[in-house]
Amino acid sequence: MDGVTQFLRFTSFANFTWGHLVMLAIGCLFIFLAIKKEYEPLLLIPIGFGILIGNIPFFENVGLQIGIYEEGSVLNYLYFGVTKGIYPPLIFLGIGAMTDFSALLSNPKLMLLGAAAQVGIFLTFMAALVLGFTQEQAAAIGIIGGADGPTAIFLSSRLAPELIGAIAIAAYSYMALVPVIQPPIIKLLTSKEERVIRMKPPRSVSKLEKILFPIVGLLLTTFISPGALPLLGMLFFGNLLKESGVTKRLSDTASKAMIDIVTILLGLTVGASTQATTFLTPQSILIFVLGAVSFAIATAGGVIFAKVMNLFLKGDERINPMIGAAGVSAVPDSARVVQSLGLKEDSSNYLLMHAMAPNVSGVIGSAVAAGILMGFLLKAV
């Protein structure tokens, strides 16, 4: 009889809390959104299922070695890549190998939109400080505004590892919810006339320009912000693999098999890290709120800056201010949102290529911002 009692104590029913139920429901919601609404399924399916895995209640801290926070467990080993910031640079390598910077190279002034949208990071950093978070935690929360999951994980693994689960979930959730969050902000800040502005088609870009860009881009950005080296180094390396034209096999592996493997491991472990016993706290909810604010400010920052740029541009040089919203680095979701909004206003106005420019520039901008914050704050750690 003792054996049966012992067994029952080990079942999930005996260790169940309402927190687990809430988290399981959130996991199911993520999976639903991914399948039914097709919101970033490549991210939401692994994260959603990871949440389910991480929230199966079990008898903790007795050496079973099954939980993600228990040393020696398989999940703990896989989570090592998140806590030590290994996965984000590998993801950046894949992104670099997939990204075509032609749109940016053909109209480089759009790069400034990617810088403008980073305002969300710094305003949220200040807001988090005011709300009582430490400098390091505030910086890690602020980076959610960059809408860049790998960068958010990378920075929080360095500055505030205790918040990594909440920050990663918030960052990826908002990346997935780009089609829901951005359109109302864009519409609020732009007029009908502005939304139908047609932009000059991008010019063709030479191979030499494409090859030089990752090399010079790396040198310029990492000399200013060396903290971003692991991310930007991999991003530009991946891009050189693609653009050089002589390393097709490496570029294919980085942009397909490798990024897929890392995405699976990252998504699953980030999801599993949301164990209800450590995740469901008032701070986590506050992080979610701050993340949403940060993302909204970043979107608004890009759109407003595009409008300001238009004050100095004439004729066909003018830009459609909607593409400013793509300055957040959710690639290519924000660019797609701008494209669909543009088509709604004018069915023959294709903005995708134009929006890709600030979008990829946002990736560089948010990584630079992360490097700067590390530069300022790592001294204090």
Added chain:
Amino acid sequence: MIIQEITKTDSLSAIKDTVIQSSANTLGEITFAPEKLLESNGLMISIVGYGIVFLALLLLYLFIRTLTKTLFTKQKKRLIAKGESIHPEVDLSVPGEVTAAIGMAINLYFDSQHDIESTVLTIKKVQRPYSPWSSKLYGLRHYPNK
């Protein structure tokens, strides 16, 4: 081994309490302290940080612009030296509708291609024995008029 370890602990709820308490302690309490902005140099970090992001991307922009101009100038000189006509303003852009039409045509073309034809015939004679479960008569919602 596990059973021994369990007996060392007081109870299941005690373990849970310890975990929850430790996580709460790690994260601290939510407060509202505007003075922390100045005390912890938050304002300075934000302004300088944002400025540096802009500077980094501005430098990159200036570099690309200069590179593009240099490349065009060199190409121009090369063409002049060869005695060929210069068309620096050639518009290589293609309207969206044309791109869409080309995409559609390519899609239709490749869809109609069969690289490998299957030579296996799959036509099979299927016997359909009578069954009241699949009988049309029983499936009718209205009886036919007699």
